[in-house]
Amino acid sequence: xxxxxxxxxxxxxxxxxxxxxxxxxxxxxxxxxxxxxxxxxxxxxxxxxxxxxxxxxxxxxxxxxxxxxxxxxxxxxxxxxxxxxxxxxxxxxxxxxxxxxxxxxxxxxxxxxxxxxxxxxxxxxxxxxxxxxxxxxxxxxxxxxxxxxxxxxxxxxxxxxxxxxxxxxxxxxxxxxxxxxxxxxxxxxxxxxxxxxxxxxxxxxxxxxxxxxxxxxxxxxxxxxxxxxxxxxxxxxxxxxxxxxxxxxxxxxxxxxxxxxxxxxxxxxxxxxxxxxxxxxxxxxx
Amino acid sequence: xxxxxxxxxxxxxxxxxxxxxxxxxxxxxxxxxxxxxxxxxxxxxxxxxxxxxxxxxxxxxxxxxxxxxxxxxxxxxxxxxxxxxxxxxxxxxxxxxxxxxxxxxxxxxxxxxxxxxxxxxxxxxxxxxxxxxxxxxxxxxxxxxxxxxxxxxxxxxxxxxxxxxxxxxxxxxxxxxxxxxxxxxxxxxxxxxxxxxxxxxxxxxxxxxxxxxxxxxxxxxxxxxxxxxxxxxxxxxxxxxxxxxxxxxxxxxxxxxxxxxxxxxxxxxxxxxxxxxxxxxxxxxxxxxxxxxxxxxxxxxxxxxxxxxxxxxxxxxxxxxxxxxxxxxxxxxxxxxxxxxxxxxxxxxxxxxxxxxxxxxxxxxx
Numbered sequence: 001x002x003x004x005x006x007x008x009x010x011x012x013x014x015x016x017x018x019x020x021x022x023x024x025x026x027x028x029x030x031x032x033x034x035x036x037x038x039x040x041x042x043x044x045x046x047x048x049x050x051x052x053x054x055x056x057x058x059x060x061x062x063x064x065x066x067x068x069x070x071x072x073x074x075x076x077x078x079x080x081x082x083x084x085x086x087x088x089x090x091x092x093x094x095x096x097x098x099x100x101x102x103x104x105x106x107x108x109x110x111x112x113x114x115x116x117x118x119x120x121x122x123x124x125x126x127x128x129x130x131x132x133x134x135x136x137x138x139x140x141x142x143x144x145x146x147x148x149x150x151x152x153x154x155x156x157x158x159x160x161x162x163x164x165x166x167x168x169x170x171x172x173x174x175x176x177x178x179x180x181x182x183x184x185x186x187x188x189x190x191x192x193x194x195x196x197x198x199x200x201x202x203x204x205x206x207x208x209x210x211x212x213x214x215x216x217x218x219x220x221x222x223x224x225x226x227x228x229x230x231x232x233x234x235x236x237x238x239x240x241x242x243x244x245x246x247x248x249x250x251x252x253x254x255x256x257x258x259x260x261x262x263x264x265x266x267x268x269x270x271x272x273x274x275x276x277x278x279x280x281x282x283x284x285x286x
Numbered sequence: 287x288x289x290x291x292x293x294x295x296x297x298x299x300x301x302x303x304x305x306x307x308x309x310x311x312x313x314x315x316x317x318x319x320x321x322x323x324x325x326x327x328x329x330x331x332x333x334x335x336x337x338x339x340x341x342x343x344x345x346x347x348x349x350x351x352x353x354x355x356x357x358x359x360x361x362x363x364x365x366x367x368x369x370x371x372x373x374x375x376x377x378x379x380x381x382x383x384x385x386x387x388x389x390x391x392x393x394x395x396x397x398x399x400x401x402x403x404x405x406x407x408x409x410x411x412x413x414x415x416x417x418x419x420x421x422x423x424x425x426x427x428x429x430x431x432x433x434x435x436x437x438x439x440x441x442x443x444x445x446x447x448x449x450x451x452x453x454x455x456x457x458x459x460x461x462x463x464x465x466x467x468x469x470x471x472x473x474x475x476x477x478x479x480x481x482x483x484x485x486x487x488x489x490x491x492x493x494x495x496x497x498x499x500x501x502x503x504x505x506x507x508x509x510x511x512x513x514x515x516x517x518x519x520x521x522x523x524x525x526x527x528x529x530x531x532x533x534x535x536x537x538x539x540x541x542x543x544x545x546x547x548x549x550x551x552x553x554x555x556x557x558x559x560x561x562x563x564x565x566x567x568x569x570x571x572x573x574x575x576x577x578x579x580x581x582x583x584x585x586x587x588x589x590x591x592x593x594x595x596x597x598x599x600x601x602x603x604x605x606x607x608x609x610x611x612x613x614x615x616x617x618x619x620x621x622x623x624x625x626x627x628x629x630x631x632x633x634x635x636x637x638x639x640x641x642x643x644x645x646x647x648x649x650x651x652x
């Protein structure tokens with residue numbers, strides 16, 4: 001055992017190298033950049049000053065976008081959980097031999113570009129989109145309903161992007177539950193529903209928490225659904241970063257916002273791990 | 287517990303179970319007496335587990351009825367059947383403490399808190415795990431976990447204790463210990479038990495009654511002694527212990543025994559439990575343990591002793607006894623087991639296997 005202790009590291013080396021070069025190094029760049037100064041001419045000047053962070057906190061404009069991002073992320077998590085647990089549970093209980101087909105159906109959206117999928121909502125929800133078109137034709141309404149460019153549309157876009165992650169996470173954890181536990185619970189006097197509450201639900205929590213965390217983090221960092229489906233009031237923090245970096249080419253300020261977001265996410269994940277104790281749940285399952 | 291004491295605790299009447307086209311259980315009639323320990327024994331896929339699961343309510347019979355205490359329970363849902371179940375993999379709730387695991391069934395029987403505590407502690411004491419209440423299942427060994435499962439099942443005072451291969455996941459030494467523990471507990475509590483296993487030693491040592499099954503059909507039902515010594519057919523004789531099967535034709539009765547001409551030309555005298563007629567095709571069953579192994583020189587000349595000369599072609603030493611494979615002149619091989627004597631026979635040695643007529647049983651050859 002002692003002799004071959006280098007082996008795991010040798011096997012990990014390629015991925016560790018990739019993580020180091022493609023993730024950690026650029027991350028350091030961003031942190032360094034966030035302290036730089038942007039000259040009026042547009043050139044970036046190497047410096048160490050907190051001007052970018054001060055600008056972020058100067059008034060309530062930027063922090064309010066950050067708060068909105070967190071609120072939308074929470075909403076997305078809750079909706080994904082409600083909408084994802086049920087299909088995951090259905091897959092788990094389904095006796096069909098074609099479970100892999102069902103799972104494949106969940107994966108199919110990933111084969112279509114995220115942008116196309118998001119844009120397609122315009123054709124469904126837009127003023128001349130499918131729903132309005134049908135409703136006007138049938139005569140239920142005379143003026144098209146305003147369904148796009150609000151938070152609801154953004155949530156819709158986020159959910160259709162993130163739901164598969166939730167379903168798969170919950171499903172994997174449900175599938176790991178020994179079915180004889182349910183039989184034991186039933187034989188001891190539980191109805192089907194009580195057995196679900198006593199056994200299935202608590203034992204699926206690791207998957208639920210993993211799914212929630214994943215959805216939360218991905219929502220916090222996404223900018224496409226708010227950009228395509230949201231209005232000016234639905235901007236999220238990633239849109240802000242996008243605008244600073246791509247739009248106004250203000251890399252130092254964009255980096256500073258990124259660092260703020262990153263710090264916030266790290267705090268959230270840390271707290272989550274600490275108090276909800278993902279590890280504890282995992283340990284109890286062994 | 288004691289209303290209508292005339293009914294068997296569990297009763298199967300013409301129970302059939304089919305999965306699509308596959309027949310898992312075929313026309314099963316079986317009574318399980320109150321307080322008895324009944325074992326369903328058979329190879330995997332013989333339908334024994336399906337039968338148990340139908341009592342539990344985890345499977346529905348396709349045809350026929352199942353009664354518990356004289357009441358038809360086909361349509362009674364699982365949680366209202368008052369049965370204790372023990373699973374091969376223990377099936378303890380990993381997220382609950384040992385106490386909560388054992389208390390689980392009581393909680394759904396609306397037992398008062400104070401009584402729950404007393405009964406759970408009593409049950410844990412019964413399985414020799416007092417003071418383990420606060421631990422989690424993962425902190426216990428396999429044997430301990432199965433004992434907790436046992437406590438969880440008996441604490442609700444079930445009508446029937448259903449055990450599905452409860453010892454298979456344990457290692458050899460532990461299995462023996464656990465076997466005795468289950469046996470003692472069952473005797474002490476007098477709880478009717480239905481036990482499923484493929485292990486004949488478990489079945490023979492614990493049961494009041496053994497039901498040998500194959501391909502969904504009951505092959506034989508009886509006490510361990512009956513199924514072992516008076517196996518009803520080839521399958522049972524072959525499945526339990528080590529049997530030799532010698533084909534032959536009945537020559538005629540000889541006192542209260544029957545003389546048979548064997549296919550290899552020899553003759554055999556066998557105890558006859560039924561009337562045979564000359565010309566009947568039969569199969570003589572001889573248990574490997576019933577042979578006496580002698581060297582050529584010491585063969586007794588007795589008409590009611592059967593002797594089979596041959597040469598040892600294989601032998602395996604198994605501690606208490608030695609297993610010999612003896613090849614006869616016509617190349618057929620007889621398996622004999624004998625206690626280790628002062629000098630075990632060696633491979634290649636010429637020996638004579640001797641067996642008394644009363645140890646040879648005849649079965650009709652089909």
